[in-house]
Amino acid sequence: MDWQELYGNWVLVPDRPTAIIHFLGGAFVATAPQITYRRLLERLAVEGYAVIATPFINTFDHAAIAQTIDRNFNRAMEALSETRFRSRYLPIYGMGHSMGCKLHLLIGSLYKVERAGNILISFNNYAARDAVPLVQQVTSVLAQFTSAFSDFSPNVALEFTPSPVETNQIIAQRYQVPRNLLVKFSNDTIDQTRGLTEILQLRFPEMVTLQKLPGNHLTPLGPDVNWQAGDSFAPWDAIAQWMRQEVYRELHQLERTILRWLNPFETR
Known part of the structure; x- marks a missing residue:
């Protein structure tokens, strides 16, 4: 499988995909999601999920960003439906990290979309003065x-437009995607998942799942670091390998949580 650019999206399609994941990254790493989130997204593709990752550049007008993302995604879907998907029905899941969560929530509130569910990781809805x-x-x-x-x-x-307060009001009144997985990491000081969980549980009782996992705000990025030890195995090599194992242990747990939610009938 190779990444391909299509109508402003980066696309990774396995043979005979079972579902589609529309991915949106965090504010400062969203311009190249096929690189910054490569390990996580490629793991999902290996498990049979087609990935459409839409890059964006952060501005103050988040509603305009959401509109552009929705347009680019729909153009890619039209093209893929005629070629790789061969007009087969495949459920679509939104998946966002940090600001990507806010954009999926806006898309699911402001536009008519078909989503089997959304995966919202480390939701962030800070005011501009706090975020920048x-x-x-x-x-x-x-x-x-x-x-x-x-x-x-x-x-x-x-x-930002809409502001944090306006965003919460829009979600509470207009969000259309009932099934949601929310992920909160134990060492994430800028996460605002708890407040979002309360809003969504009021709107869709029994349909919202909150998972608390070890990790921090950068865990989903999980860069693939190849640590090469020197001629002699120094103490620093041992520390580096231990850190690498910890990073991937947290990322693997996130991957398993996502895959289990996507297909709860498959044992992992």
Whole structure:
């Protein structure tokens, strides 16, 4: 299997896929998901899931990003349905990490989509001032630069669209995907999964699963590091190999959790 670019998406399709996963990454690693999330996505493809990973560049207008992603994904689906999928029906699952969760939630709220479920890993819905440390500095510079204009308000502030509060309201009122797996890592200080879980459980009782796993916000990236020991096995080599084992133990547990949720009748 090789990655292929198709209408702005990176696509990995195994022989005779059983389902489709639409993947969206985190804000600063989403421009090349076929590289930054390669290990996780290729494991899913090996297990029979076609992967469509849609890159995006983060801006303040998250609604516009969601619209572009939805358009690019649909174009890829149309092309694949006529070729690789051969018009067979395959269930579609959304899977997002960090900001990718927010975008899947917006897509599932603002557009008519068919999803068998969504997998939401390390949900993040911070305000711009908390998510981007430079925002306050940028706002200050803009205030000084435009203070000569009479219609400029010195209280202007940059914020994501929709804002965190607006996003939660949209999800609570309009989100259309009943079945959801939410993953929260034990050592993730910027995760906001707990609040999202409460919103989704109110909207779809009995359909929302929360899994708490060991790991941190970067666990899904799981870079494949090839540690080459020197001529003599030094203490640093032992430490490096132990760290590598720990990283992949956490990633493997995430992979097993996702696969078990996708197909609960298969023993892993």
